[in-house]
Amino acid sequence: MISVNAKRCQHRSGADHEVIIYENRMETKVKKSYFSRKQLMIPYAVFLCFFVVLPLFVVLYYAFTNGDGNVSIHNFVRFFQNSKAIGTLVYSLAVALLTTLFCLLLAYPAAYFMAKGVFRKNHTFLMLFVLPMWINFTLRITAMKEILSLVEGNLAMHPFLNTIICMVYDFLPFMILPLYNTIVRLDDSLLEAAHDLGATKRQTFFKVVLPLSIPGIISGITMVFLPSMTNYVVLDMVYNSTYIMGSLIGSYFSAYDWHNGSVISIILLVIILLITLISDKFTGQSANERQGGAIL
């Protein structure tokens, strides 16, 4: 890569002596660079193998075997036959859907006004939205609980409502940031062109801004929807005694039932894959770039 850069420099610069200077600099750099880019990937690749790929196989192994070590899909069958387990799947989906919906409804206008509207490029404002991310989420939820108990009195009376409120509060920055990043990159000339061609502000928004910000919406959704299906700490903290998928995994593991715990993990994994595949349809070209970020 470095030599290519040097050649580019040669093309740009008219004078020969300048080229020589450039090349000298490059050569010294080549000597001092101990690692090739491929080698720099090794630590992360090792990490990936041991902490992502290998555990995945362990989970797969446990999910498709029974206690005697025989291959079996019995655990999956049992999950889908158990109405209570399905109930918790539906409950988790409901929590995740509502959290995502409210996050989107709150975050989109905020991101839009910070990127293009009245608070355009207002860094203080952006900071205010990102600031909560600097504080550990359990601390934030504890603070939120105090506020909620001032309003509601006994928190245990409305466990579902409180769960949604705290989840939205927890995940809001993860929705705002991708949206802001997408909208702020929209070329202003597109908006001007729409205006020139006679579109009203409303039309400009629905025909230009909204369709172009879909990649941001999708990546925001994936960053909020998936974690909120499993973040059972929030439920514990707001005294919601109903299990979501995350707590179900935890309960099986703590009863040293690796098999059923792994089955739920696999089911979650499949849901994640499905959502990623569906969102690919919407985003087309940029899918590959986004996917990595979404899964992480």
Add this chain to the structure above:
Amino acid sequence: MKRIKALIACMLLMAVTILPLAGCGAEDSDTIVLRISNWEEYIDEGGWTEEDAIELEDGTVIQPEKSIAEEFEQWYFEKFGQKVKVEYSTFGTNEELYNQMTLGDQYDLVCPSEYMIMKLMTEGYIQPFSQEFMDTSNPDNYYVNGVSPYIRSVFDDLKINGQALSNCAAGYMWGTLGIVYNPDEVTEEEAAHWNLLSSDKFRKQITIKDSVRDAFFAGISILNENQISSSAFTNAADYRDRLSSTLNDTSKETVDAVGDILSGIKDNVYSFETDSGKADMATGKVVANMQWSGDAVYTLNEAEADDLYLCYSAPEESVNLWFDGWCMMKNGIQGDEKKQQAAESFVNYVSMPENAIRNMYYIGYTSVISGGESDQILQYADYCYGADEAEAEEAREKLVEYPLDYFFLGRKNSETGEYTIMTTEDQTRRQLFAQYPTEDVINRSVVMAYFNKEGNERINQMWTDVRCFDLNKVFGF
């Protein structure tokens, strides 16, 4: 580039300093390494201030500086001329300990609860205690000479495959599972029944333990409340056996019925808690809280410091009697006699009356040790809860006798009145009652057995189903 080099140098330096630390376990070969695993915050760690110091009637002052483990190392070396290094680790639940061991962690001495001891015994993990340990003629055998005759009989009566629990486990702490309540909100009568948990009056004002077995016990007591409190049942000659088999029933019909009761409780209670119960009680968010007796003592003490007056009840239907005990692990000891001797000595060391008192003071639970020849344990109970006329008058309480013969002499000799504490009347509902229940409570207590695999899976599944979301609630009506 210089910076990167500096960074790499720093990292290397860190690695170099950390590596020798990791190798610390390799002591010289004549040191025995004793690997002990116990509950979190379940042993005295020393460092007492003068304020903590306990002065017993016989003049003994207890104000330790070092932890029990450290002092044991020193004591063992002075006594046997053998160096021992205690590697002390902790676990949070019985299941966690079991998981650690089945995943390959090796311990020499562990301290699980009764049902886990039974499970480990069934699966052949436990190394039985030696003849020397059981020898009552040796005054250094503090455990066998000091354990409460009542607790000893409980350990003797529990049998796994014909082998008594007392061969494989030495008791450490024991107690009951009861209800801490705020007497301003909940009457003594209301708190005396397990159905307090499902009572409409206290909707969303009670917390219970997020634990399958504890919740199951409350549920099955409610299920059978009429039967087990009827006088025909309680007056029967085989009352205790029948109570035990009724409350340890894991048949499908029973477990399903308990599941229904617990579903109702789930909607009724404030929360299923793991450790917030104490704080929620102290701040007054909840009015009652299902708790183990030792935690109850702690909660009552904490609340008292904030001028909140709480009580403890052991429900009238039945009480869950639990205990934790020391067991030696076969795969840790591996037939090493020296190591086994060290492990058994550790059990004896923590069973010395003074050390039992230290632990009781530090963690709030009740030691199984009654002291044998020494009456220090009674002195300690008297130190904590005893009162005389003047003190009772000052506290505007009646002075009452609180007999504890069953604990110190065994249930057969429980009417001598030799071991009686004079205390204020409120203590019969408070810390003393939590720490040393009355014989009435003992009479209706049940040890929750280790369920067989099928029964265990059934109650675990029931618990998961209770906690899962019931779709019928949305679509059913």
